Amino acid sequence: MSGSHPLRDAALALSLLTVVPTGISWPKEGRVAVAGWFPVVGFALGGLAWAATRFVPATFLAEKSYLVAVALVVWFAVVSRFLHHDGLADVADAWWGASTPERRLEIMRDTATGAFGATALALCVVVQVVSLGEVLEARGLWVLLVVPTLARLAATFAAWLGKPAREGGLGRSVMGGPDVFSGGVAALVVSAVLVIGWNAAGLVGIAFVAAGIVASLVIPHLIASRMGGVTGDVMGASVIVVETLLLFSAGVIA
Numbered sequence: 698m699s700g701s702h703p704l705r706d707a708a709l710a711l712s713l714l715t716v717v718p719t720g721i722s723w724p725k726e727g728r729v730a731v732a733g734w735f736p737v738v739g740f741a742l743g744g745l746a747w748a749a750t751r752f753v754p755a756t757f758l759a760e761k762s763y764l765v766a767v768a769l770v771v772w773f774a775v776v777s778r779f780l781h782h783d784g785l786a787d788v789a790d791a792w793w794g795a796s797t798p799e800r801r802l803e804i805m806r807d808t809a810t811g812a813f814g815a816t817a818l819a820l821c822v823v824v825q826v827v828s829l830g831e832v833l834e835a836r837g838l839w840v841l842l843v844v845p846t847l848a849r850l851a852a853t854f855a856a857w858l859g860k861p862a863r864e865g866g867l868g869r870s871v872m873g874g875p876d877v878f879s880g881g882v883a884a885l886v887v888s889a890v891l892v893i894g895w896n897a898a899g900l901v902g903i904a905f906v907a908a909g910i911v912a913s914l915v916i917p918h919l920i921a922s923r924m925g926g927v928t929g930d931v932m933g934a935s936v937i938v939v940e941t942l943l944l945f946s947a948g949v950i951a
Contacts, residue, residue, distance in 0.1 A: 702730075703878050710734035714849070715742070716778045723870075732856035732871050733879025736886045739849035740842065742776060747841040750833070763830035770825050773845065781940075784933020785821065786814030788920060791930075798925030802862060805930045821941045828941075828948030835951035839897035843890045844947065847909035848940035852932040853883055855917035862926030872927060901950060908946070912939050 708719040710731040715738065723729070746769055750758070758765060774782060790811040791801035810818075832840045861869045875883065887910065894902030917935040921927045 706731045707734050714738045728873050730879045732853045733883040735849040735853045736846045739845035743842040743845035762834040766826045766829035781933040781936040784930040785937040786810045787930040788934035789817035790814040825944050828944040831948035831951045840947045844943045846890050848936045851913040851935035851939045855927045855932045859927035862928045868929030
């Protein structure tokens with residue numbers, strides 16, 4: 698491990714997960730302790746979406762909630778440079794397109810997207826738009842802060858607790874147990890969304906966040922067990938799957 702450099706690691710996490718240029722070069726060797734910052738990036742993105750949506754008139758939001766939902770889903774995809782969507786497509790193609798972990802890893806290296814990947818992407822986007830439309834119509838804007846944070850926590854847990862599927866690659870460079878600082882940062886932001894859930898929806902909000910934390914632990918493990926370990930694509934797919942499950946759940950209880 699190359700050591701803990703909080704400001705550098707935060708900047709690297711931001712440049713890795715978003716289109717924001719930070720001017721920080723990725724270290725050529727050693728592990729980089731950025732995983733603890735992934736939920737912070739999610740919280741920041743969710744905060745921007747929450748703030749923008751607060752300016753939308755209540756009447757317009759009620760009548761055009763699905764149009765606003767489309768705009769938000771597109772914005773999250775674009776600002777994350779479709780990184781997580783690419784991971785989902787690759788994992789879906791590998792999941793159903795091969796019978797051995799070795800062959801699945803080969804498929805994930807292929808830059809082409811097959812029918813399984815395209816279908817998985819389409820289904821997730823549809824579920825996210827419809828679910829978010831229900832949430833916005835009910836003025837459940839707190840969900841915009843909580844869901845992106847917990848979804849990216851899935852990538853954090855994959856990096857901290859998983860085993861690498863192969864040597865090399867960007868995913869391998871962020872894997873390993875948390876150091877004190879990055880672990881504390883992740884714990885702090887998760888505590889923040891717990892408070893937000895409690896203030897917004899009481900026990901239902903607490904249960905929602907708790908379920909999201911469990912999903913963030915379980916989903917990467919399930920995907921990695923099929924792929925023979927964790928890769929960058931596994932992390933990205935975990936983010937989208939957790940995000941979709943939580944948005945669907947939020948839409949049901951909205």
